[in-house]
Amino acid sequence: MPKKVIIIGNGIAGITCARHIRKQSDFDITVISSESKYFYSRTALMYIYMGHMKQEHTKPYEDFFWEKNRINLLQAYVQKIIPSENNIELADGDKIDFDFLVIATGSKSNKFGWPGQDLPGVQGLYNLQDLQTMEEHTKDIKHAVVVGGGLIGIETVEMLLSRNIAVTFLIREKSFWDGILPKEESEMINKLIIHHKVDLQLETELKEIKSSDGKKVSSIITSKGQEIDCGFVALTVGVSPNISFVKNSGIETEKGVLVDNYFRTNFENIFSVGDCVQFKTPLNGRKPLEQVWYTGKMHGETAAKNIVGKPTAYQPGHWFNSAKFFDLEYQTYGSVLAQKEEEEEWFWWQDKKGEKGLRVMWDKNTLAFKGLNSFGIRIRHDVCNEWLNAKTDIKTAVQQLRNANFDPEFFKGFEREFENAFNHQKFLIED
Numbered sequence: 001m002p003k004k005v006i007i008i009g010n011g012i013a014g015i016t017c018a019r020h021i022r023k024q025s026d027f028d029i030t031v032i033s034s035e036s037k038y039f040y041s042r043t044a045l046m047y048i049y050m051g052h053m054k055q056e057h058t059k060p061y062e063d064f065f066w067e068k069n070r071i072n073l074l075q076a077y078v079q080k081i082i083p084s085e086n087n088i089e090l091a092d093g094d095k096i097d098f099d100f101l102v103i104a105t106g107s108k109s110n111k112f113g114w115p116g117q118d119l120p121g122v123q124g125l126y127n128l129q130d131l132q133t134m135e136e137h138t139k140d141i142k143h144a145v146v147v148g149g150g151l152i153g154i155e156t157v158e159m160l161l162s163r164n165i166a167v168t169f170l171i172r173e174k175s176f177w178d179g180i181l182p183k184e185e186s187e188m189i190n191k192l193i194i195h196h197k198v199d200l201q202l203e204t205e206l207k208e209i210k211s212s213d214g215k216k217v218s219s220i221i222t223s224k225g226q227e228i229d230c231g232f233v234a235l236t237v238g239v240s241p242n243i244s245f246v247k248n249s250g251i252e253t254e255k256g257v258l259v260d261n262y263f264r265t266n267f268e269n270i271f272s273v274g275d276c277v278q279f280k281t282p283l284n285g286r287k288p289l290e291q292v293w294y295t296g297k298m299h300g301e302t303a304a305k306n307i308v309g310k311p312t313a314y315q316p317g318h319w320f321n322s323a324k325f326f327d328l329e330y331q332t333y334g335s336v337l338a339q340k341e342e343e344e345e346w347f348w349w350q351d352k353k354g355e356k357g358l359r360v361m362w363d364k365n366t367l368a369f370k371g372l373n374s375f376g377i378r379i380r381h382d383v384c385n386e387w388l389n390a391k392t393d394i395k396t397a398v399q400q401l402r403n404a405n406f407d408p409e410f411f412k413g414f415e416r417e418f419e420n421a422f423n424h425q426k427f428l429i430e431d
Contacts, residue, residue, distance in 0.1 A: 013274025014104030016300030107239035116209030141231030148237035273299035334371025362394035
């Protein structure tokens with residue numbers, strides 16, 4: 001009899017795991033999700049709301065793919081894991097046995113106990129159900145409030161603006177995403193937000209959500225005492241691992257499900273991948289929780305190898321990420337934090353229109369390239385990876401910027417202007 005694998009969660013991590021187990025084995029695979037039957041691209045939710053796509057367009061695979069590849073799909077809610085019996089219990093009381101279990105339940109939107117946070121018209125944005133309630137509660141409204149200055153926050157602002165809904169954006173920090181971005185990049189995004197006629201309120205927190213009729217949100221009170229009328233409040237103050245049903249199972253957890261670098265929990269046959277994972281021993285330069293699409297994909301592929309008997313430690317390589325702020329594309333490679341370390345040096349360049357920006361970072365002592373941030377400029381991943389692996393001299397990397405530029409044909413080049421500015425600044429630094 002083939003071994004039975006149950007995967008709880010059908011996001012990118014769980015589905016990648018299922019696909020790679022199938023490629024390498026004849027195991028019996030069942031993927032369980034209470035959210036949706038079919039895997040879809042979670043990052044495309046905003047485009048459904050904005051009218052750019054329909055839900056069926058967000059499914060990377062045709063519906064026949066799953067039967068063809070012998071991956072069973074079950075839409076159900078798992079309420080309990082019983083490791084001692086090697087089974088799980090569904091909400092309807094049914095139990096399913098497993099030889100291997102993979103927990104890939106992703107994240108849930110954070111709430112911090114604000115008065116009124118459970119009113120209709122107040123919500124996060126993470127799954128299809130959130131999208132459906134957002135559709136319902138933003139019909140015929142004139143003003144909304146978005147709380148929280150991360151990537152989901154700015155995406156939600158863009159979604160609301162696409163429906164001609166005025167937005168107040170509350171950010172408790174001094175500048176947008178300033179815990180991640182250096183000062184100049186953060187201010188660049190501030191200006192972009194204001195350019196799109198958003199009421200950006202920095203160093204301002206949510207204190208209370210009010211309802212005039214007890215049925216739906218009607219206003220909020222800020223930390224500065226201002227009352228703002230609104231018909232919708234988006235709580236985008238980050239996410240946390242969705243693991244409440246794991247807590248009393250005997251599987252070790254802290255913020256997330258604790259795993260080693262093979263994605264194994266404290267039970268030999270139980271693994272966990274994706275946003276819900278917390279590494280017991282994080283790799284050098286990486287965080288215990290990695291809640292990013294591409295890392296979820298790597299998690300799933302690595303766990304699959306270990307499940308089919310090919311021991312493989314997680315080796316994600318150099319950090320990278322990408323995002324989009326309205327029409328401004330952002331990429332980051334290597335180590336570029338909000339504040340540089342003592343042994344590091346960096347250089348920031350921005351074009352005169354404020355539409356493009358590039359920061360490079362290097363080691364002061366060795367001059368080795370350590371990373372970059374790019375805004376409005378597309379950079380080739382493979383070139384940056386090569387520079388990081390080879391610890392390329394920063395002067396050489398700057399001279400080779402044309403090799404890294406991935407902008408389409410007929411885009412105005414920036415390399416010469418950047419190199420001239422860099423060389424002038426470098427001269428001043430050395431003096």
